[in-house]
Amino acid sequence: MTKDLKVNFLGTELINPFVLASAPPTKDYETIKKAFEAGWAGAVTKSVVSSPLKDKQPRIGHIKYKGKVLASQNYEMGSVYTPEQWADWAVKLTKEFPDRMLYASIFADANPDGWKYLAEYFLGTGIQGLELNFSCPHSDHNGKGSIIGQNPDLCASLTEAVKKTVGEELKIMPKLTYLSHPNEGLVSRMCIEAGADAIAGINTIAGLCEINPYNLKPRLNTGGKTTAGGLSYHMIRPFGRLVISRVADAIDWKKHPISAMGGVSKDIGSIVDYLSLGANHLQVCTEVMNNGFNVIDEMKKNLLDYLNETGRTLDNLRGKALPYVTVWNNLDETDRVARISWDDCVLCEECISYCQYDAIQYNKEDLSINENCNGCGSCYSVCPTNAITMVKKD
Numbered sequence: 001m002t003k004d005l006k007v008n009f010l011g012t013e014l015i016n017p018f019v020l021a022s023a024p025p026t027k028d029y030e031t032i033k034k035a036f037e038a039g040w041a042g043a044v045t046k047s048v049v050s051s052p053l054k055d056k057q058p059r060i061g062h063i064k065y066k067g068k069v070l071a072s073q074n075y076e077m078g079s080v081y082t083p084e085q086w087a088d089w090a091v092k093l094t095k096e097f098p099d100r101m102l103y104a105s106i107f108a109d110a111n112p113d114g115w116k117y118l119a120e121y122f123l124g125t126g127i128q129g130l131e132l133n134f135s136c137p138h139s140d141h142n143g144k145g146s147i148i149g150q151n152p153d154l155c156a157s158l159t160e161a162v163k164k165t166v167g168e169e170l171k172i173m174p175k176l177t178y179l180s181h182p183n184e185g186l187v188s189r190m191c192i193e194a195g196a197d198a199i200a201g202i203n204t205i206a207g208l209c210e211i212n213p214y215n216l217k218p219r220l221n222t223g224g225k226t227t228a229g230g231l232s233y234h235m236i237r238p239f240g241r242l243v244i245s246r247v248a249d250a251i252d253w254k255k256h257p258i259s260a261m262g263g264v265s266k267d268i269g270s271i272v273d274y275l276s277l278g279a280n281h282l283q284v285c286t287e288v289m290n291n292g293f294n295v296i297d298e299m300k301k302n303l304l305d306y307l308n309e310t311g312r313t314l315d316n317l318r319g320k321a322l323p324y325v326t327v328w329n330n331l332d333e334t335d336r337v338a339r340i341s342w343d344d345c346v347l348c349e350e351c352i353s354y355c356q357y358d359a360i361q362y363n364k365e366d367l368s369i370n371e372n373c374n375g376c377g378s379c380y381s382v383c384p385t386n387a388i389t390m391v392k393k394d
């Protein structure tokens with residue numbers, strides 16, 4: 001059966017659920033054009049600012065484990081191109097690619113005038129909407145980004161100011177920061193009440209790069225010194241999942257769709273995670289920075305294979321994991337213990353080192369779980385063959 005990957009996002013039909021996030025893969029006209037030609041359904045421009053800053057060189061690094069990039073880190077600022085330039089490119093792109101979604105990301109400080117000034121540039125350009133960058137984690141010293149995203153009242157008042165400026169011509173989508181936790185639900189609800197049409201999130205999360213243990217210099221440094229940089233890619237997916245699930249809980253996501261990002265890759269788990277937690281579609285950044293635009297082919301194939309295999313459609317996948325997410329107080333109180341299935345156990349002993357309660361004994365060819373088992377679940381989670389299950393205590 002051929003499954004349909006089309007998605008309706010606020011009246012715009014996306015040809016698939018994969019959109020490029022605001023970042024180097026959307027840094028200028030040529031790059032976005034190349035992405036659309038490769039099959040991306042949409043793009044959010046690199047954040048447009050009123051006075052572009054010079055980028056630091058270098059500014060992007062990677063955190064690897066056993067040769068695999070787990071996270072990337074950067075302290076890149078907004079676009080180096082002017083709003084005038086972006087407005088011209090927006091006109092060209094929307095004419096050349098009328099079937100794609102194009103949003104401009106705008107990025108200013110706590111003064112609403114800066115947001116209104118940027119928003120006005122995009123009126124009449126043909127783009128569908130604006131993403132409001134309330135979330136860059138390394139612009140706080142400029143009074144921008146996540147320092148705004150942590151303040152629900154400020155997010156709401158800036159959203160309202162932009163909405164008043166663009167009226168019904170452009171959709172408005174504030175982009176949230178993980179750093180608003182545990183207020184992500186409140187921020188998103190207040191933005192919607194202030195006129196936002198959709199919610200996006202998450203941006204990168206601030207961290208400090210690794211220190212080289214031999215020369216004690218930061219691995220990512222510019223002329224010897226480093227600074228706070230935003231982490232992206234696989235490592236931030238748990239944070240993204242949390243924010244998206246909380247936003248989905250706080251707003252009517254069928255009416256005000258969620259554009260989710262943070263570690264979306266060609267791994268089917270990352271795609272299903274967000275859709276099943278209520279996302280309308282996905283934004284992708286680091287996967288493309290590290291593997292190129294053509295990764296879209298694998299992403300589409302992996303999603304189609306998954307839908308065919310499970311018999312699901314995008315509509316009956318969206319939000320279906322939400323009933324399984326709740327607050328701690330609502331979790332079940334049944335006493336449980338671990339049980340080993342001997343058919344599946346390969347005697348790797350991994351569970352023994354993960355047990356905090358001395359509950360697992362090993363006698364040459366047998367593992368057994370004793371009455372010390374406290375039901376914590378650590379062994380069950382680490383078992384490579386799923387030989388351990390958690391069962392109701394007798």
Ligand SMILES: Cc1cc2nc3c(=O)[nH]c(=O)nc-3n(C[C@H](O)[C@H](O)[C@H](O)COP(=O)(O)O)c2cc1C
Nearest residue numbers: 021022023047074202203204232233262263285286
């Ligand atoms: C080098 C780099 C530059 C970025 N620049 C912006 C930006 O200008 N505006 C913005 O809202 N987000 C920016 N981001 C954040 C991404 O849009 C995205 O939210 C984040 O990387 C998480 O997605 P990912 O894990 O798929 O990379 C940037 C990310 C990277 C890695």
